[in-house]
Amino acid sequence: MATKPKLSVYWAASCGGCEIAVANLHERLLDVEAAFDFVFCPCLLDTKKQDVEAMADGSIAVTLFNGAIRTEENLEMARLLRRKSQVLIAFGACAAQGGIPGLSNVSTAADHLRTIYLQGPTLDNPEGTIPRRQTVVDEGVLALPGLLDQVSPLADVVEVDYTIPGCPPESHQIWAVVDAVIRGVALPPPGSVLGAGASTVCDECPRTRGDKRIDQLRRTWEIDPDPDRCLLEQGVVCVGLATRGGCGALCPQVQAPCIGCYGPPEGVTDQGGKMVSALGSMIDIEPLKGLPEAEIVARIDAIFDAIPDYAGCFYKFGLPGSSLKAAVAARVGVSAQDDQ
Amino acid sequence: MTGTFEPTIVGFLCNWCSYAGADKAGAAGMPYPPNLRTIRVMCTGRIDAQFVLKAFAEGADGVLILGCHPGDCHYKEQNYRALGRHRLLLRVLEQHGIERQRCRFDFVSAAEAAEFAAVVGEMTADIRQLGPVNLRAVGADAQ
Numbered sequence: 001m002a003t004k005p006k007l008s009v010y011w012a013a014s015c016g017g018c019e020i021a022v023a024n025l026h027e028r029l030l031d032v033e034a035a036f037d038f039v040f041c042p043c044l045l046d047t048k049k050q051d052v053e054a055m056a057d058g059s060i061a062v063t064l065f066n067g068a069i070r071t072e073e074n075l076e077m078a079r080l081l082r083r084k085s086q087v088l089i090a091f092g093a094c095a096a097q098g099g100i101p102g103l104s105n106v107s108t109a110a111d112h113l114r115t116i117y118l119q120g121p122t123l124d125n126p127e128g129t130i131p132r133r134q135t136v137v138d139e140g141v142l143a144l145p146g147l148l149d150q151v152s153p154l155a156d157v158v159e160v161d162y163t164i165p166g167c168p169p170e171s172h173q174i175w176a177v178v179d180a181v182i183r184g185v186a187l188p189p190p191g192s193v194l195g196a197g198a199s200t201v202c203d204e205c206p207r208t209r210g211d212k213r214i215d216q217l218r219r220t221w222e223i224d225p226d227p228d229r230c231l232l233e234q235g236v237v238c239v240g241l242a243t244r245g246g247c248g249a250l251c252p253q254v255q256a257p258c259i260g261c262y263g264p265p266e267g268v269t270d271q272g273g274k275m276v277s278a279l280g281s282m283i284d285i286e287p288l289k290g291l292p293e294a295e296i297v298a299r300i301d302a303i304f305d306a307i308p309d310y311a312g313c314f315y316k317f318g319l320p321g322s323s324l325k326a327a328v329a330a331r332v333g334v335s336a337q338d339d340q
Numbered sequence: 341m342t343g344t345f346e347p348t349i350v351g352f353l354c355n356w357c358s359y360a361g362a363d364k365a366g367a368a369g370m371p372y373p374p375n376l377r378t379i380r381v382m383c384t385g386r387i388d389a390q391f392v393l394k395a396f397a398e399g400a401d402g403v404l405i406l407g408c409h410p411g412d413c414h415y416k417e418q419n420y421r422a423l424g425r426h427r428l429l430l431r432v433l434e435q436h437g438i439e440r441q442r443c444r445f446d447f448v449s450a451a452e453a454a455e456f457a458a459v460v461g462e463m464t465a466d467i468r469q470l471g472p473v474n475l476r477a478v479g480a481d482a483q
């Protein structure tokens with residue numbers, strides 16, 4: 001039997017949803033299995049890290065790497081799989097942009113440890129035990145991978161060949177990429193985004209768009225939106241216009257605003273910045289005309305007061321992939337090293 | 341830090357009012373701090389929030405946006421739009437730990453040379469007090 005190219009799927013700081021998206025290929029998994037030697041996938045297979053270490057460098061044809069880089073272990077696995085793989089693909093929103101775990105970058109790792117293990121109202125931790133790299137017990141030394149100060153997308157720590165965005169990537173999009181590889185179709189230039197559109201979710205959204213003049217923002221539970229009109233025009237913060245298409249605008253079709261999981265579209269470097277620019281420009285200014293400058297500012301501010309969490313709204317899946325990547329050190333007041 | 345730290349402030353000035361106001365301040369020999377790096381734009385309406393975020397990401401300590409007074413914008417109402425974007429961006433920046441004083445929006449007309457000098461002076465003094473923006477390094481170890 002001719003040797004098949006090797007495929008691996010790894011999870012770093014992730015939820016497992018990307019693996020489910022792969023499993024959702026359903027019977028096409030058999031085609032994947034027929035075309036590839038599926039060598040490594042901790043969620044589905046028994047092969048271990050040392051098995052990967054034993055492989056020759058560059059011997060894995062394609063690795064789909066999902067999850068963000070949160071711990072030293074994530075970093076180590078990213079470097080190992082980069083070395084072993086010919087094509088390394090940042091797979092899913094977390095590997096692409098930091099994903100939901102990336103929202104933790106509004107704070108530092110040291111702060112998280114304090115909040116989670118020392119300050120939680122339901123905690124009972126009289127000795128103030130927090131996870132540490134090494135803990136000596138009677139039986140020996142226990143080791144845990146350390147936390148990195150902040151969450152990073154895969155491309156910030158190793159060279160990445162392609163990105164397949166989405167939380168999780170839509171299975172038909174995964175299949176389109178895998179199928180192209182199986183059929184030997186030439187891949188686009190390295191650095192390209194695969195399995196997604198170039199434009200925005202709005203371009204795939206069937207809702208009708210008109211004039212955008214917002215005088216009030218509404219949380220999703222505050223309104224039963226008109227199913228045919230653009231959600232943003234109804235005051236619901238939908239980030240579709242700052243988000244890459246490819247999903248088929250699934251969320252807006254079921255009355256839920258786009259929350260941005262496919263990341264920024266072509267030509268946008270900062271998804272949140274793009275959304276701020278768009279939303280900031282949509283305030284209905286007619287009633288503001290002729291008012292004193294301070295009053296204009298106060299009226300605009302009153303409208304934006306309805307947004308409870310800006311990073312959570314505009315960078316839900318991509319804070320580490322944004323221009324600023326994380327809150328500045330001064331805000332949290334500690335260098336993370338202080339703590340341990 | 342005070343006294344030794346000289347902030348770099350990126351200024352986006354609208355061509356029709358504020359840039360002309362800055363020009364007038366210069367022509368009149370009005371002193372203002374040399375910390376401002378001016379970028380002339382046709383209108384504040386051209387300023388995408390991404391420009392401001394990029395400026396901070398690349399090391400600016402402050403970003404100043406100056407445009408025509410309400411009603412005076414040469415592109416109808418774009419300065420209202422710019423103001424809306426700025427008010428929202430301030431909140432995003434604050435969540436990132438970047439203080440409000442570091443991103444200022446003001447109205448300066450072509451005649452207001454003294455106001456221009458005063459705004460730049462005030463902002464420079466504010467940021468000297470605050471010190472540099474401490475962006476965190478990627479991949480740093482926490483423990």
Ligand code: FES
Binds near residue numbers: 385
């Ligand atoms: S032309 Fe000056 S702000 Fe528009």
